[in-house]
Every structure is written in C-alpha cells, then in structure tokens.
Amino acid sequence: MPAAAAGGHQLPLYPESPFEGTFLSWISNSMIMVWIGAGLIILFCRAATKKMSIVPAGFQNFAEWLVESLYDFFANILGEHLVKRTFWFFGATFMLILTVNYLALIPGVGTIYREGADGHVIGFLRGGNADLNMTAAMSLTFFALWLFWSFTEIGTKNFFAHIFSPKGDFSGYMRLGMVVMFFLVGILEVLSIFIRPVALSFRLFGNIYGGEQTLEGLMALVPKWLAFLPALPFYFMELLVGLVQALVFTLLCAVFLKLMCDHGDEEHH
Amino acid sequence: MISILAASGAEQGFFETFGVNWPFFIAQLINFILVLLVLKKFAFGPIQEILDKRRSRIADGEAKLEEIEQKLADSEKEKAALLEKANDDAKRLIGEAKVSATALSEKKSQEAVAQAQTILSKAQEAAKAERATMAAELKQEFGRLVVATTSQVTGKTLDARDQKRINEEAVSSLKN
Numbered sequence: 001m002p003a004a005a006a007g008g009h010q011l012p013l014y015p016e017s018p019f020e021g022t023f024l025s026w027i028s029n030s031m032i033m034v035w036i037g038a039g040l041i042i043l044f045c046r047a048a049t050k051k052m053s054i055v056p057a058g059f060q061n062f063a064e065w066l067v068e069s070l071y072d073f074f075a076n077i078l079g080e081h082l083v084k085r086t087f088w089f090f091g092a093t094f095m096l097i098l099t100v101n102y103l104a105l106i107p108g109v110g111t112i113y114r115e116g117a118d119g120h121v122i123g124f125l126r127g128g129n130a131d132l133n134m135t136a137a138m139s140l141t142f143f144a145l146w147l148f149w150s151f152t153e154i155g156t157k158n159f160f161a162h163i164f165s166p167k168g169d170f171s172g173y174m175r176l177g178m179v180v181m182f183f184l185v186g187i188l189e190v191l192s193i194f195i196r197p198v199a200l201s202f203r204l205f206g207n208i209y210g211g212e213q214t215l216e217g218l219m220a221l222v223p224k225w226l227a228f229l230p231a232l233p234f235y236f237m238e239l240l241v242g243l244v245q246a247l248v249f250t251l252l253c254a255v256f257l258k259l260m261c262d263h264g265d266e267e268h269h
Numbered sequence: 270m271i272s273i274l275a276a277s278g279a280e281q282g283f284f285e286t287f288g289v290n291w292p293f294f295i296a297q298l299i300n301f302i303l304v305l306l307v308l309k310k311f312a313f314g315p316i317q318e319i320l321d322k323r324r325s326r327i328a329d330g331e332a333k334l335e336e337i338e339q340k341l342a343d344s345e346k347e348k349a350a351l352l353e354k355a356n357d358d359a360k361r362l363i364g365e366a367k368v369s370a371t372a373l374s375e376k377k378s379q380e381a382v383a384q385a386q387t388i389l390s391k392a393q394e395a396a397k398a399e400r401a402t403m404a405a406e407l408k409q410e411f412g413r414l415v416v417a418t419t420s421q422v423t424g425k426t427l428d429a430r431d432q433k434r435i436n437e438e439a440v441s442s443l444k445n
Contacts, residue, residue, distance in 0.1 A: 012288070013286060013287055013288065014285075014286070014287055014288020014289075015288050015293060016288070025292075026292040026293070026296055027296070028288075028293050028296070028297075030297075031293070031296055031297060031300065034297065034300050034301075034304075035300065038300065038303075038304040038307075041304070041308065041312070042304075042307055042308070042311065042312075045308060045311055045312030045316075046311060048312070048316070049311060049312060049315040049316060052315055052316075052319050054319070054322065054323055054326065056319075063312070063316055064316055064319070064320060067312075067313060067316045067317065067320070068320060071317070071320075087313065087317070088305065088308065088309035088313045088314075089305060091308070091312075091313050092304060092305045092308040092309065092312075092313065093305070095308070096301070096304055096308075131288070131293070131297070132287040132288065132289050133288070133289055133290075133293040133294045133296075133297045134300075134301070136289065136294060136297075137294060137297040137298040137300070137301045138301055140298070141298065141302060141305070205287075
C-alpha cells in the first residue's frame with residue numbers, strides 16, 4: 001500500500017537515500033529498485049542461456065521469443081544493418097525500463113519507510129524510473145551512443161550536411177535563400193537534438209511518477225481499510241503505462257537514430 | 270504534479286527540485302551502463318548467436334532441400350529419358366527381330382523348298398536310273414528268252430553269233 005494511505009505523506013519528486021547519514025548515502029531508494037530489476041533480468045538471462053541448445057525449451061524458449069520479437073520490432077524501424085549493430089542497447093533498455101516499471105507496482109514500494117533525521121519519512125524503495133537521475137542517465141547514454149553511431153555510420157561530413165544542407169534542387173537566388181533558410185532550420189534542428197534527451201528523461205519520469213502519485217492520491221481519498229479499491233483499476237492502467245512507456249522511450253530512440261542514419265543504412269543495403 | 274513543481278521550483282533550484290545530483294546521477298549512469306554491458310554479453314550475445322546459428326541452419330536446410338528437390342527432379346527426368354530410350358530400344362529390337370524372323374523364315378522355307386526339290390530330283394533321277402537298269406535287265410532277259418525260245422523251236426543249238434543277232438533283233442523290235 002503506498003505511503004499516502006499508510007502514513008499520509010506525499011511521494012516526493014526526488015529520490016532519497018534510505019542510508020542517509022552513513023557511508024552508503026550515495027545509494028538512493030530508486031537505485032535499489034534498478035538493481036533489483038537488473039538482477040532479475042540478469043538472473044533470467046543466465047537461466048535462459050545456461051544450457052542453450054539448437055532446439056529450445058523452457059526459459060530459453062521464452063527468452064528467444066522475447067529477444068526475437070524485440071529484434072524484429074526494431075529491425076522494422078532501423079533496418080537490418082543498424083539493428084544488428086544497436087540491438088543490444090535497445091533490447092536491454094526496453095527490458096530494464098519495463099521490469100523496473102512493473103517492480104514499482106509491487107506493494108511495499110514507497111510504503112516501507114523510515115523517519116529521517118528531521119522527521120520526514122524516507123521510503124526504502126522507489127520506482128526506478130520515478131527518478132530523474134535514472135531517466136537522464138539512460139537518455140544521455142543514448143545521446144552519446146547516438147552521436148557515436150551517427151558519426152560512424154554516415155561520417156562527419158554527412159552528419160552536418162544532414163542537419164544544415166538544403167534539401168531539393170534549387171538554383172540562382174533561390175538556392176542562396178534556401179542555403180540561409182536551411183542553415184537557420186539546422187540551428188533549430190541542433191536545438192531539437194539537444195532537447196531530445198531532456199524530453200526523453202522527463203517523459204518517462206513524468207509518466208511513472210505521475211502514475212505513482214495517482215495511485216497514492218486515489219488511496220488517500222477513502223478510509224484506510226478501503227484504500228485498495230479506488231486504486232485497483234489504475235493498477236491495470238499502470239501495467240499498460242509501464243509497457244507503453246518502455247516502448248515509447250526505445251521507439252523514439254530508434255527513430256532518432258534512423259532519422260540520422262537513414263542515408264548511411266541505404267548505402268549499406 | 271504541476272502544483273508540486275511550481276511550489277518546489279519557486280523555493281529551490283531546478284536540479285534540487287527533482288533531486289538530480291552528481292552522486293545519484295553518476296551511480297545511476299554506471300548502473301545503466303553495467304546493465305547494458307552485462308546483458309549484451311550474457312543475454313543478447315548468446316541468444317542472438319543461437320538465433321543466427323538456427324537461421325543459418327534453417328537456410329542451409331532449405332538450400333539442401335531445394336538441391337535435393339532439384340536432384341530428384343533431374344533424376345525423374347533422367348529416369349523418364351532412360352525409360353523412353355529403353356522403350357525405343359525395345360521397340361527397335363522387336364522390330365528388328367520381327368524383320369529378322371521374317372527373313373529367316375523366308376530363307377528357311379526357301380531352303381526347305383530347294384531341299385525338297387533336290388530330294389525330288391534325286392528321287393526322279395534314281396527312279397529313272399532304276400528304270401533304265403530294269404529296262405536293260407528286261408531287254409537282256411527278253412533277248413535270252415527269245416534265244417531260248419528260238420533254240421527250242423528250231424531244235425538246234427545256236428552259236429554265239431546267232432544268239433547275238435537274234436538278241437539284237439529282239440531288242441530292236443522292243444524299241445520300236
């Protein structure tokens with residue numbers, strides 16, 4: 001049961017360290033959730049890949065289905081060449097976001113807490129993606145990888161040409177005008193490129209944090225013994241939101257990459 | 270959420286409002302990168318490897334199947350061609366055998382006819398020779414009888430010259 005119903009406190013916007021005041025104060029409550037999520041994924045993958053055989057069975061079957069489905073999904077967006085190179089990022093990010101989102105719905109997350117030094121409550125666990133540090137870490141990692149993949153796929157010249165060079169066949173004054181116009185559009189494009197990680201971070205953070213707030217708010221509307229009832233339908237919605245947000249984050253990353261590497265990918269084909 | 274943001278943002282800085290700070294951020298960044306690397310090595314690597322292996326095996330199998338089907342079709346064609354050739358050969362041989370049998374039968378019947386004619390002519394010659402012999406013997410006997418009769422009728426013994434003359438006369442009268 002979330003904290004609002006249990007103790008009447010509101011879920012803060014920021015993560016906190018349940019080990020505040022100790023040498024482990026760098027560990028936040030959302031970080032613990034990410035570790036649990038990552039640990040579960042790694043355990044699952046180890047179990048699935050321990051005794052691999054050409055004819056799959058059990059965990060291997062499920063893991064292969066999952067990986068192959070994701071691979072095909074991203075291959076449709078990125079193309080065969082790019083997906084071979086980048087799937088490890090998209091697959092892992094999707095699985096991590098999805099697992100951490102679902103883990104945040106388990107009762108106890110945000111409701112098991114202790115009182116801090118100044119009397120405010122600190123939850124031991126917090127939704128991993130309800131922490132802007134985590135979502136920013138993911139989107140900035142993607143941004144760095146996007147730059148690396150773009151430069152290596154299409155080259156520095158094409159990279160800047162893609163942003164600034166005029167598209168279409170113009171001549172004379174029209175061409176001059178287009179050069180100026182596309183240069184200005186290029187500046188906007190550069191701005192949008194820099195805004196992408198910010199938008200990615202806040203979209204995921206906002207949706208997950210908003211979902212948790214909704215659940216807590218709804219629980220606070222009724223007496224404690226009935227707190228589960230208004231939140232119950234929204235738990236199903238949060239299951240959907242968890243999946244959709246994992247898809248949106250990775251899908252947008254894939255689209256951003258495809259937009260820049262499109263020419264390069266065609267050349268490879 | 271907007272009200273929370275507005276309330277907190279007014280009092281604190283942007284990063285403080287969202288609890289973004291270097292230790293948490295760096296720790297989450299390291300977490301994320303580690304998870305990516307671990308999953309790349311232990312999950313996606315082996316799974317993709319086995320998927321690729323299976324794909325290539327399936328592709329190989331398909332290629333082999335196509336090859337086998339092609340070989341089967343070729344073999345069927347070859348079999349049909351061989352059967353056709355065998356049929357043609359058999360027909361040709363039967364035809365040749367028929368022609369040969371007809372020729373042989375013709376030859377044999379001709380030989381039989383020739384042989385029969387030979388036998389017939391030999392028989393005729395033998396009969397002719399026998400008849401001649403018999404005629405000669407008969408003439409000789411007739412001459413002897415005529416001489417004997419003449420001798421008895423005349424009551425005298427005929428000498429050799431008379432016997433020869435009577436004999437020749439009797440024979441010549443037979444010829445006539």
